[in-house]
Amino acid sequence: MVEFRKSIPIGEAVSRIMAINIEGKSEYVSVNESYGRFLSEDLLATNDVPHFDRAPYDGYAVRSIDTVEANRDNPIEFEVVDHIGAGLVSNKNVGPFQAVRIMTGAQMPESCDCVVMLELAKDYIKDGKSYMSTKRKHRPGENVSRRGEDARTGEVLVEKGTKINPGIQAMLATFGYAKVHVAQKPKVGLFATGTELLSVDEPLQPGKIRNSNSYMISAQIERAGADVLYFGTLPDDFDTCFTAVKEALNKVDLLVTTGGVSVGDFDYLPAIYEKLNASVLFNKVSMRPGSVTTVAELDGKILFGLSGNPSACYVGFELFARPVIRKMLFSPKPHLRKEKAILDVDFPKANPFTRFVRSKLSVSDGKLIVTPSGLDKSNIVMSLAGANSLTVLPGGTRGFSAGDEVAVLMLEDHEGSEWPW
């Protein structure tokens, strides 16, 4: 007799997984290798930026008090006593009605508090000496980049768990972080199970299909920020699968398998979990696709038994495995980011289960608009290519109409959500 499975709500399934005590680890890598990694410690400013007052323009550093009388009819003359570019420091003591010709980025001379831009100064030589004059009154601090205007020593600039982007790379270099504390990439093992599976370079044969799930899931694992250990395909044979899964567990932090989780005669994953003595967190979820997704835990490692059906496999990974990976990368918002969007077409199917529709989210006239990216069946591959989101259609509804507001989960976003259900 076919085993009866009790399905649980999606939120309950996710919270059972997230309750497992599994933590990320940190490593110390060169700034050259840190782009795209996740910070495992808050990023602090180690000095003021800039750490000296500096000229943001090419011009003349003067004392603003000396410009007070300047106006269109009264140019004020300054003797130019020094000339510096970025990287040099003037040691001249600049007195009343004296100026230093200064270039962008150079440190301000101590007694000067404003910069007259080259465009507002007239320069000339008189008796063999350099002079400049200006007709503009300048305020104290005018055209000066103040010490610490960009960052102050000790400030937390970026929080732990943030993905390092090009701007953070610039910050790291600015503060002299030659090495940076980042999360170790979780090692995610992967098997694709199924006697029907051909490799990508094999010609088609009757009854067989090319394995596409492992390519898809490998990319999803990388998109989530982890490393893939792909162990290959497995035939639907209990002993072979059992041995392979058991051995793989020693080498990984998390293990993903695709296929073999339903109630079919050759769906061996449930029996494998039982023989491993793994505790099964759930084996049925009130969702479509991916209702047969089965997740188990063994010695602090999580085994994700994703469905073989490509769309179900894809969705199961994003909802269940991604947040665990992001948690191990110290993200405070490990789940897919949830937003509201306007549905662009009718979706008349009644939904006993919560449905996650592969969708294309776009911005039109300042609003988020969402439309299914293809056929909404769990064995479909093609709708995945155009999907950048999952539209969430709650169970127990009679279908949806164009113009309805719906929740969407964003697949390509780096922000995430704390708890979307």
Ligand SMILES: Nc1nc2c(c(=O)[nH]1)N[C@H]1C(S)=C(S)[C@@H](COP(=O)(O)OP(=O)(O)OC[C@H]3O[C@@H](n4cnc5c(N)ncnc54)[C@H](O)[C@@H]3O)O[C@H]1N2
């Ligand atoms: N009597 C029932 N039958 C089924 C049920 C059920 O509740 N009762 N659930 C259905 C649902 S829902 C799904 S989803 C599938 C899940 O099946 P499995 O996870 O056991 O996966 P398989 O049987 O191994 O394969 C399903 C399907 O996917 C294709 N597949 C598998 N691996 C790959 C791969 N690597 N690349 C591409 N395609 C793959 C496979 O050939 C099958 O067509 O069960 C329903 N049945």
Ligand code: MOO
């Ligand atoms: O897991 Mo199945 O995808 O619900 O069709």
Ligand SMILES: [Mg+2]
């Ligand atoms: Mg099956």
